[in-house]
Each structure stands twice: as C-alpha cells, then as structure tokens.
Amino acid sequence: MRIAFICTEKLPSPAIKGGAIQIMIDGIVPFFHDHQLTIFSISDQSLPNTEKQSFIEYIRFPKETYINDVADEIKKQQFHVIHVFNRPSHISLYKESSPNSKFVLSLHNDMFSELKLTREEGLKAIExxxxxxxxxxxxxxxxxxxxxxASHKVHVIYSGVDLKKYQTVFETQGKIIRKRVRKQYNLQGKQVILFIGRLSKTKGPHLLIKALDHLITKYPDIVLVIVGGKWFSDNTVDDYVQSLFDLSSRFSTRVLFTKYVPTEKIPEHLVMADIFVCSSQWHEPLARVHYEAMAAGVPIITTNRGGNGEVIQHGENGLVINDYDNPKAFADAIDYLFSNPSKKKSFGMLGREYVNKQFQFQHVADRLLNTYLQINE
Structure with a gap:
C-alpha cells in the first residue's frame, strides 16, 4: 500500500522536538517496510524540506501554509490510505484533494469537543x-x-514503546545506567520521585512539590526530580514555571529541575527513579509516559483523569489516585510504596510485563495496518 501520514502543524517529524504523535510515528514506521510511506509535517531549520530513507519519504512545509500545501501535494500522488493525526477539521479538505483514498483519522486528544469543533464540522469529519x-x-x-x-467507525488503538530502548533496575545494564545518571545529578543514596512532562498547571507538578511537606520528616533523603520545560523543548520561564521555582525554594536540594530532556534520554532518566508520578489534573487522553515508565520497570502513581487508569490497574501495576488535586493523596501513595518495597518492585515488574505483551510499537503498527486492510477490503 501507499500510505500517507499527515502530522499536525505543531511539531516536525521525526520527533526532534518531542511530541506524542511524532514519537509514536518514529516507533511504528520500521514495521511498515512492506509499504510505501510518506510523512507530512511542518518544516524545521535542522531538517531538509524533502528526504527519502528507503521506503519512507518525508515532506515538510512551512507552518504558515502547511494545511494547503499538504492538500496540494496529495492531489499529485495516489495514496491508498491517508492517515490524518488529530485534526478532524482538516480531513474534509484532504478528502477533496484525494477523493479516491481511504481516510483514517486518529485522535490523541479530545478533538471532537464543542470547544474545538462545530457540530457541522464533526459530522463532516465522521463522513x-x-x-x-x-x-x-x-x-x-x-x-x-x-x-x-459514529460508534462503529471508532477503534481504540493504544500507543506503545520500543522496549529495546528501556533497561530496568532488575537488569545489570539498568543498574549501571541508574548509577551513572544518579551520579550526574548528585542523587547517590537518595529516594527519587520522578515527574516527566510539560510544566503546566494541567500536569500538576505543583502538587508534588507540596506533597513533600508530608514526606520529608519520614524520608529525609527524598528528592523530587522534575523533568520538562514549559512546552516540549521550550525552557522559557512563564508565570507558572516561576511559581514552581518559588514553591520549591523552601525545600532547598529536595527539588531538582532538569529542564527539557530529549526523547532519547528519557529511558535513562526513568531508570534512575524509585517512583514515577503522573500528577495530571486535566482529562488526560492517556499520557504516553505511562508506557515509558512501565517499560523501565518503574512503579507508577497516576491520577484517575481521562484515560490514565486504562493501562494502570490500581493495586496491580501501580496506584491510581481519585483525590487528584490533593497533595496529601500523592504523599500517602508515595509513602505506601516506600513503606512496601516488595509491592513497589512487583508493580514495576508487572508494568514491564504489560508492555512486553501489549504495548510495544510492533503491536501498534500491526493494529493500524489491520485497520488499513479492513477499510480497503
């Protein structure tokens, strides 16, 4: 099949600046080697506008004219399947440009919200x-x-990871990496809680800082490591980021901000942690960092917001917090895991097993290709 991926106008592909969609695409494309794949994304000064790598072609357009440029380009090529990521409002334009192609729309966020899509636009996208x-x-x-x-057209396809990129603390190599990264951040002998994500109020890192009030007496060696910038690779300081700095100032060396960490460095940062916490306050579609933490064998604490609880089974491979905006609830969950090391270890091991069986990029690619074949029958 000739297949086109159309990324959003936010970030380039490959995932040189991060992004859940771009990271997933990077992970699944090796399994499309029996097909011809064209990937459209916005241009970036570090990437050529066109690029061919074996069975993959990258075509990149300026952000300002991206949507119309893509529509013009797909008129020139005959694709069996055009896969549009996260932009239901654009699919009708692309359909006009390539009426004989089959279209898949994949959603990584609530893009059918009344705040983002009129009823007419929604009906047209579904059609x-x-x-x-x-x-x-x-x-x-x-x-x-x-x-x-629309129910009969909608299929859940969970994301995944490349398991080969993730070592765990249960393995010799993982222990070596853990020791090296902890030394890099001067965390030897510390009990490390890890947050990875954008520094925004909806992600809730402020709650984890506040949770330290309930933990430092019992755990004098505890350190909260906050990995991320204001927006993916953007490390500028806005009012919220400054409030995090101000809030953490009274904890001295107990809070460490790493700023943005490139995607390829995330596995080693995960393996240095004792506990990973996703403190999302909004209805998270399902943060892909859950798959990453499970792949690294790190026990997870997450919030019962949106889709997070679909891959974290409370009391089996992690803890799911219902009282999601209460710092004490996070502190209690962290305390529980530190106080029950055997449970902490079993959560991590079961998480790794879940990923191995269900959430590798091979699984994602197989499910997508199966969808493509079904609509082309």
Whole structure:
C-alpha cells in the first residue's frame, strides 16, 4: 500500500522536538517496510524540506501554509490510505484533494469537543473518515457521546514503546545506567520521585512539590526530580514555571529541575527513579509516559483523569489516585510504596510485563495496518 501520514502543524517529524504523535510515528514506521510511506509535517531549520530513507519519504512545509500545501501535494500522488493525526477539521479538505483514498483519522486528544469543533464540522469529519482510531477508551467516549452514530467507525488503538530502548533496575545494564545518571545529578543514596512532562498547571507538578511537606520528616533523603520545560523543548520561564521555582525554594536540594530532556534520554532518566508520578489534573487522553515508565520497570502513581487508569490497574501495576488535586493523596501513595518495597518492585515488574505483551510499537503498527486492510477490503 501507499500510505500517507499527515502530522499536525505543531511539531516536525521525526520527533526532534518531542511530541506524542511524532514519537509514536518514529516507533511504528520500521514495521511498515512492506509499504510505501510518506510523512507530512511542518518544516524545521535542522531538517531538509524533502528526504527519502528507503521506503519512507518525508515532506515538510512551512507552518504558515502547511494545511494547503499538504492538500496540494496529495492531489499529485495516489495514496491508498491517508492517515490524518488529530485534526478532524482538516480531513474534509484532504478528502477533496484525494477523493479516491481511504481516510483514517486518529485522535490523541479530545478533538471532537464543542470547544474545538462545530457540530457541522464533526459530522463532516465522521463522513469523510473510513475509520477513526483513538489512544484510549476515554477519547472514544468523547466522540460517541456527542455523535453516537459514529460508534462503529471508532477503534481504540493504544500507543506503545520500543522496549529495546528501556533497561530496568532488575537488569545489570539498568543498574549501571541508574548509577551513572544518579551520579550526574548528585542523587547517590537518595529516594527519587520522578515527574516527566510539560510544566503546566494541567500536569500538576505543583502538587508534588507540596506533597513533600508530608514526606520529608519520614524520608529525609527524598528528592523530587522534575523533568520538562514549559512546552516540549521550550525552557522559557512563564508565570507558572516561576511559581514552581518559588514553591520549591523552601525545600532547598529536595527539588531538582532538569529542564527539557530529549526523547532519547528519557529511558535513562526513568531508570534512575524509585517512583514515577503522573500528577495530571486535566482529562488526560492517556499520557504516553505511562508506557515509558512501565517499560523501565518503574512503579507508577497516576491520577484517575481521562484515560490514565486504562493501562494502570490500581493495586496491580501501580496506584491510581481519585483525590487528584490533593497533595496529601500523592504523599500517602508515595509513602505506601516506600513503606512496601516488595509491592513497589512487583508493580514495576508487572508494568514491564504489560508492555512486553501489549504495548510495544510492533503491536501498534500491526493494529493500524489491520485497520488499513479492513477499510480497503
């Protein structure tokens, strides 16, 4: 098959600046080697506008004219399947440009919200799409609740990771990496809580800083490591980021900000942690960092927001917090894991097993290709 991926106008592909969609695409493309794949994304000064690598062609356009440029380009090529990521409002334009192609719309966020899409636009997107995939049951429900007739077109396809890139603390190599990274940040002998994500109020890192009030007496060697910038690779300081700095100042060396860390460095940062915490406050579609932490064998604490609880089973491979905006709830969960090392270890090991069986990029690619074949029958 000739297949096109159309990324959003936010970030370039490959994932040189991060992004859940771009990271997933990078992970699944090796499994498309029996097909011809064209990937559209915005241009970046560090990347050529066109690039061919074996069965993959990258075509990049300026952000300002991206949507129309892509529409013009797909008129010139005959694609069996055009896969549009996260932009239901654009699919009708692309359908006009390539009326004989089959269209897949994949959603990584609640893009069918009334705040983002009119009813007319939603109906048109559903009509144009031969299949709609979502990263969680939660996102599927946001579509079906508003447009019940779309249910038969919507399929949940969870994301995944490249397991080969993740060592765990249960393995010799993982222990070596853990020791090296801890030394880099002067964390030898510390009990490390790890947050990875954008520094925004919706991600909730302020709650983890506040949770330290309930933990430092019992755990004098505890350190909260906050990995991330204001927006992916953007390390500028806005009012919220400054509030995090101010809030953490009274804890001295107990809070460490690393700023943005490139995607390829995330596995080694995970393996240095004792506990990973996702403190999301918004209805998270399903943060891909859950898959990454599980792959590294790190026990997870997450919030019962959006789709997070679909891959973290409370009391089995992690803890899911219902009282999601309460710092004490996070402190209690962290205390529970530090106080129960055997449970902490079993959470990490089961998480790794879950990823091995269900959430590798091979699984994602197979499920997508199966969808493409079904709509082309």
């Amino acid at each position: 144009c799409a031969d299949a709609i995939t979502t990263v969680s049951k939660y996102i599927k429900q946001t579509i079906v609740k508003r447009f019940p007739h």
